[in-house]
Amino acid sequence: MRLPKLLPYFLPVLLFCYGTIQGQSNLIRAEKQKLSSVKDSIGYINSINRLGMLYHMRNLDSALYYSIKAKEMATRLQYPKGVADADNVIATIFAMRGMYQESLQLLTQALSAYSAQKDSANVSQVTINMSNVYGSLNDSTKALNLLRQVIRTGSKDSIMSLAYANYCMANSTLSDDSSQYYINKTREIASRYNDYRMLIGVKELESDFLLKKGRIKESLKVLADALAEARKYELNEQEIYLLNSYARYYKNQPDSALHYAWSSYQLAKENGYVVALIPLLQDVLSFTELLGNKDKIISVQKLLETTMAEENENLKKFVGDYIKYNIIQGDNAVLSIINKNSKTKIWLLVSICVVSLFLLLFMYRLYQVSRKHESELGKLNRQILEQNKTLQATDEFKNKLFSILAHDFRTPLISTISIAGLMKDNPEFTKEEMEQFYGDIEKRASDMLESFDIILQWIKQQLSGYQYKAETLVLHDLFSESADIVMPQMIPKKITLSNQIPKYVIATSDKEMLQFVNRNLLSNAAKFSPEGGTITISCTQDDHLITISITDEGRGMDEQTLSKLFSVSSNFGSSTQHGAGIALSMCKDFIQKLGGRIWAQNAEPNGAIFSYSIPLKA
Numbered sequence: 001m002r003l004p005k006l007l008p009y010f011l012p013v014l015l016f017c018y019g020t021i022q023g024q025s026n027l028i029r030a031e032k033q034k035l036s037s038v039k040d041s042i043g044y045i046n047s048i049n050r051l052g053m054l055y056h057m058r059n060l061d062s063a064l065y066y067s068i069k070a071k072e073m074a075t076r077l078q079y080p081k082g083v084a085d086a087d088n089v090i091a092t093i094f095a096m097r098g099m100y101q102e103s104l105q106l107l108t109q110a111l112s113a114y115s116a117q118k119d120s121a122n123v124s125q126v127t128i129n130m131s132n133v134y135g136s137l138n139d140s141t142k143a144l145n146l147l148r149q150v151i152r153t154g155s156k157d158s159i160m161s162l163a164y165a166n167y168c169m170a171n172s173t174l175s176d177d178s179s180q181y182y183i184n185k186t187r188e189i190a191s192r193y194n195d196y197r198m199l200i201g202v203k204e205l206e207s208d209f210l211l212k213k214g215r216i217k218e219s220l221k222v223l224a225d226a227l228a229e230a231r232k233y234e235l236n237e238q239e240i241y242l243l244n245s246y247a248r249y250y251k252n253q254p255d256s257a258l259h260y261a262w263s264s265y266q267l268a269k270e271n272g273y274v275v276a277l278i279p280l281l282q283d284v285l286s287f288t289e290l291l292g293n294k295d296k297i298i299s300v301q302k303l304l305e306t307t308m309a310e311e312n313e314n315l316k317k318f319v320g321d322y323i324k325y326n327i328i329q330g331d332n333a334v335l336s337i338i339n340k341n342s343k344t345k346i347w348l349l350v351s352i353c354v355v356s357l358f359l360l361l362f363m364y365r366l367y368q369v370s371r372k373h374e375s376e377l378g379k380l381n382r383q384i385l386e387q388n389k390t391l392q393a394t395d396e397f398k399n400k401l402f403s404i405l406a407h408d409f410r411t412p413l414i415s416t417i418s419i420a421g422l423m424k425d426n427p428e429f430t431k432e433e434m435e436q437f438y439g440d441i442e443k444r445a446s447d448m449l450e451s452f453d454i455i456l457q458w459i460k461q462q463l464s465g466y467q468y469k470a471e472t473l474v475l476h477d478l479f480s481e482s483a484d485i486v487m488p489q490m491i492p493k494k495i496t497l498s499n500q501i502p503k504y505v506i507a508t509s510d511k512e513m514l515q516f517v518n519r520n521l522l523s524n525a526a527k528f529s530p531e532g533g534t535i536t537i538s539c540t541q542d543d544h545l546i547t548i549s550i551t552d553e554g555r556g557m558d559e560q561t562l563s564k565l566f567s568v569s570s571n572f573g574s575s576t577q578h579g580a581g582i583a584l585s586m587c588k589d590f591i592q593k594l595g596g597r598i599w600a601q602n603a604e605p606n607g608a609i610f611s612y613s614i615p616l617k618a
Helices: 024-035 041-054 060-076 080-096 100-116 120-136 140-152 159-170 176-192 196-212 216-232 236-249 254-270 274-291 294-336 342-385 397-425 431-463 475-493 511-528 559-563 578-593
Strands: 471-474 496-499 506-509 534-541 545-551 597-602 608-615
Touching: 024 041, 041 060, 041 080, 060 080, 080 100, 080 120, 100 120, 120 140, 120 159, 140 159, 159 176, 159 196, 176 196, 196 216, 196 236, 216 236, 236 254, 236 274, 254 274, 274 294, 294 342, 397 431, 397 475, 471 475, 471 511, 475 496, 475 511, 475 534, 506 511, 506 608, 511 534, 511 545, 511 578, 511 608, 559 597, 578 597, 578 608
Parallel strands: 496 534
Antiparallel strands: 471 506, 534 545, 545 608, 597 608
8 A cells, every 4th residue: 555646635624624724733732722611612612623723644533533522512502514514524534534435425515515604715625525535446537537627617715726636647648748738737726825835745746757857856856845845834744644655766776765765654653543553564565675685674664563453453443432432422422412302202113223233333343443453463463474475576477578678778878868968968079979979879879779679579489388499599799799898898998809609609598588698798897897997708518408607807796696686676786677587587587488597696806697597509
């Protein structure tokens, strides 16, 4: 369960959120002080409804207490807006407990009440909340239709900034121009009403938009501005989610991602945002697993298990408090009408039966949710016990094939981008130098296109099932071709490549599979070689097998890394991303399909040796 992006800005009941910008703790403290001096019944109901909303991210029991109390008073005083406001808050609490159907039922009641009162702002707001619940149920069609319904009203209320922002976030099919339009509309309305919380939310939307367009530095700057503003106004709830956005931003750099994910969790823990703790810890766990430190993984898993157990206890308390409240209310109702005529008593008994039935259904629903939490705890225990087992190798052969493209073309693309950046930043180059750069770009693009076409054709063949295409291959020439692709990695580090495979050594095998393995092993050797180092390619053969070895002069690997090297979960080196684990796992898979085996070991006195053996003939 991951925290949905920007959800904290959109799901809360915003009809109570106007006024001077403050952190949530300050707002709760101020509202409690105000409550003691409120003498008007309607004002009192509005105040405790607001307290229920403010507590929804900190303590669901308190939020439920205040909102039910508000609903009871509003019902007794026949104040329909107070009842609708309370239903809106309770629906939010139910949604956060995973009780989506109950939440939708209450939101429908609130929508009907606000429509009868011609309260357009709250009609729009409840419709947006319903859209978010459908989004949680993965019904994107209903979610988007509800948001379009709000946008079509053309309302001038500040709530429209919420509608535009939600629509931009929920609709993954929007073009860049459309996304920019909705971001601008959100900013325009939020600025008009001085809605600082929404303006911070807009910056996170804009950061995501810039990141998708590849404008990475601009994206990070906007995200940094948003975080600075959240800290300036002491908006802890928004700072938590912005730190979580930083973790998503650095998802390919596990160390940085873990730092921000952990900071987000600690801030939530320190400020009592208990509802956010489990999803934040799940993020911390996922990034910790990428780093591969077994002790830290187990520590985080235990912390998550403890937190989930506490949440399960809170859920049971939540059930108990709600049932106890309803029983007390039912008893009071019985005592208040016990002296009425027999007809009234009959209706009372019918009402009690209906309430009891509702409570039984409610208890059963919460029991299901509780069982789900217990199941997750059991699953987590099994994961801890099985931590040292080898992860099951691959997803599906088809899914692994598509990973080749991203892994194989990253280096030449980076090289081409670097040349283009150099040309852009240095306009004083001579015509001859520019022509040389153009030639380099054209050659790299042509090489990549040729490789792309070959691999794409090969992938299309594999989609209908594995097909082996045997060719007579000169191994010396194969490594020369692979070296040309990896050379941009070697040149900046002044790495020397020594191809010691005799030109007469040939094998009968599948060229594309073998070249994929060669390119990846050379790329890894270049990545971990020191400046001025040498990469040596050698081979031995007997009557049946050819063994190829690629030796670098890096720092080698520890035993734990060696043992997990060819599994998808391996963290090969301190800076290796998840793609390296996939690539090495696929190398192993391909070599096995070629009838051989692949292994790695440390060289003496330093460095690593990656070797594979394949049959001389298919």
